[in-house]
Amino acid sequence: xxxxxxxxxxxxxxxxxxxxxxKSISHRAIMLGSIAEGTTRITGFLEGEDALATMNIFxxxxxxxxxxxxxxxxxxxxxxxxxxxxxxxxxxxxxxxSMRLLAGLLAGQRFTSVLTGDASLQxxxxxxxxxPLARMGARIETAPEGRPPLTxxxxxxxxGIEYAMPVxxxxxxxxxxxxxxxxSGRTCVTEPAPTRDHTxxxxxxxxxxxxxxxxxxxxxxxxxxxxxxxxxxGDISSAAFFLxxxxxxxxxxxTLLHVGVNPSRTGVLEILRRMGADITLMNERLVGGEPVxxxxxxxxxxxxxxxxxxxxxxxxxxxxVLFVAAASAAGETLVTGAEELRVKESDRIAxxxxxxxxxxxxxxxxxxxxxxxxxxxxxxxxxxxxDHRVAMAFAVAALRASQAIEILDCAPVAxxxxxxxxLAREAGLDIExxxx
Ligand code: S3P
Numbered sequence: 001x002x003x004x005x006x007x008x009x010x011x012x013x014x015x016x017x018x019x020x021x022x023k024s025i026s027h028r029a030i031m032l033g034s035i036a037e038g039t040t041r042i043t044g045f046l047e048g049e050d051a052l053a054t055m056n057i058f059x060x061x062x063x064x065x066x067x068x069x070x071x072x073x074x075x076x077x078x079x080x081x082x083x084x085x086x087x088x089x090x091x092x093x094x095x096x097x098s099m100r101l102l103a104g105l106l107a108g109q110r111f112t113s114v115l116t117g118d119a120s121l122q123x124x125x126x127x128x129x130x131x132p133l134a135r136m137g138a139r140i141e142t143a144p145e146g147r148p149p150l151t152x153x154x155x156x157x158x159x160g161i162e163y164a165m166p167v168x169x170x171x172x173x174x175x176x177x178x179x180x181x182x183x184s185g186r187t188c189v190t191e192p193a194p195t196r197d198h199t200x201x202x203x204x205x206x207x208x209x210x211x212x213x214x215x216x217x218x219x220x221x222x223x224x225x226x227x228x229x230x231x232x233x234g235d236i237s238s239a240a241f242f243l244x245x246x247x248x249x250x251x252x253x254x255t256l257l258h259v260g261v262n263p264s265r266t267g268v269l270e271i272l273r274r275m276g277a278d279i280t281l282m283n284e285r286l287v288g289g290e291p292v293x294x295x296x297x298x299x300x301x302x303x304x305x306x307x308x309x310x311x312x313x314x315x316x317x318x319x320x321v322l323f324v325a326a327a328s329a330a331g332e333t334l335v336t337g338a339e340e341l342r343v344k345e346s347d348r349i350a351x352x353x354x355x356x357x358x359x360x361x362x363x364x365x366x367x368x369x370x371x372x373x374x375x376x377x378x379x380x381x382x383x384x385x386x387d388h389r390v391a392m393a394f395a396v397a398a399l400r401a402s403q404a405i406e407i408l409d410c411a412p413v414a415x416x417x418x419x420x421x422x423l424a425r426e427a428g429l430d431i432e433x434x435x436x
Contacts, residue, residue, distance in 0.1 A: 007398035008430035012251035021046035021232035033075030038227030050095035085111035104175030107138035108182025109154035160185035170195035233260035248328040249399040267315025302329035309337025320393035335369035346387035355382035379403025
């Protein structure tokens with residue numbers, strides 16, 4: 001079965017929408033809830049395939065988990081040392097977050113596990129976690145060139161290390177911190193640029209001490225996690241499609257409710273504002289240690305910008321739709337320092353450049369980014385290459401296209417944004433989904 005979107009051109013987005021729960025926080029709530037003592041009650045959990053893959057893996061590791069039921073989940077934690085050997089391979093599906101964080105967590109168990117995933121995940125680099133974990137004393141086997149599947153031979157003899165990450169990756173940082181819960185001494189990770197800090201925040205919410213000094217974060221083993229209630233905010237990475245939709249479509253005025261605005265995730269707001277977007281944060285509040293706000297966004301004429309490379313990790317998942325904003329802006333946009341986009345669910349530089357060019361946009365891919373000249377563009381058939389965020393980005397592009405856009409291979413949208421088509425239609429997109 002393949003899923004195709006057809007989006008008719010033009011229109012605007014208006015009203016009030018609530019996007020599904022944050023993917024990064026949903027994964028971590030299951031992971032930390034599982035190794036905590038007591039029952040963790042989660043609300044707003046993302047019922048997307050990626051977070052569900054993590055949930056099923058922890059069930060296979062012997063954790064009793066109730067739900068999800070309308071975003072409610074109860075995780076009956078087994079404590080740091082209560083996970084059990086799985087009787088089968090652990091399938092991470094499309095989810096790099098599941099595989100990389102679990103590599104760290106499983107490295108310190110008393111049993112062996114095999115982590116596998118779908119065709120897209122099988123192509124993604126895992127040496128970035130396997131190598132530093134090996135320095136901690138872990139034994140992890142990968143397929144050739146550091147690809148999945150991963151065989152993690154658990155050991156009780158992990159040692160803390162000080163690690164300076166060569167890439168700004170929250171997944172690598174989190175994998176090492178999770179392994180650090182089981183390692184002797186202190187585990188410290190230094191990041192070359194700030195990355196999302198949900199793991200650190202949530203460890204603290206579970207009562208586990210984490211120290212942060214400048215760009216270095218450390219944990220020490222010997223503590224315990226105590227169950228807590230977690231309210232997952234809306235995912236700013238999902239909200240981003242609507243932020244761009246409202247910004248580029250004349251007549252738009254949209255409010256997004258209860259969106260996570262953790263400063264390590266708000267690069268998209270900063271980049272759009274630099275482009276001239278009209279974005280207002282309202283009702284800013286802290287929910288379970290995470291900043292949350294309602295976001296109002298109104299149409300505004302956008303202009304091309306040079307995106308400062310230090311903003312890239314803070315908006316890393318939003319570039320597919322930011323490229324669409326750039327195509328709809330006056331003048332040129334330049335993104336550099338974004339080579340990580342090449343190893344996401346697809347090669348997002350190549351795949352977005354291919355699709356934009358199909359629509360007639362002047363898009364020039366570069367090894368570490370893209371140069372895009374904004375202006376009027378047409379419609380046509382674009383291939384998402386099975387990348388959820390590429391599919392949704394091209395759906396948004398239709399608001400400014402002169403002809404309909406047909407987007408191929410859209411089923412993976414369910415990994416991060418179940419109900420996207422329905423919500424997009426409610427907001428004002430003229431979108432249809434076809435399965436054949
Ligand atoms: C994530 C971190 C980011 C992001 C991914 C989710 C996380 O990856 O792209 O979608 O939950 O830690 P990197 O840390 O590898 O850049």
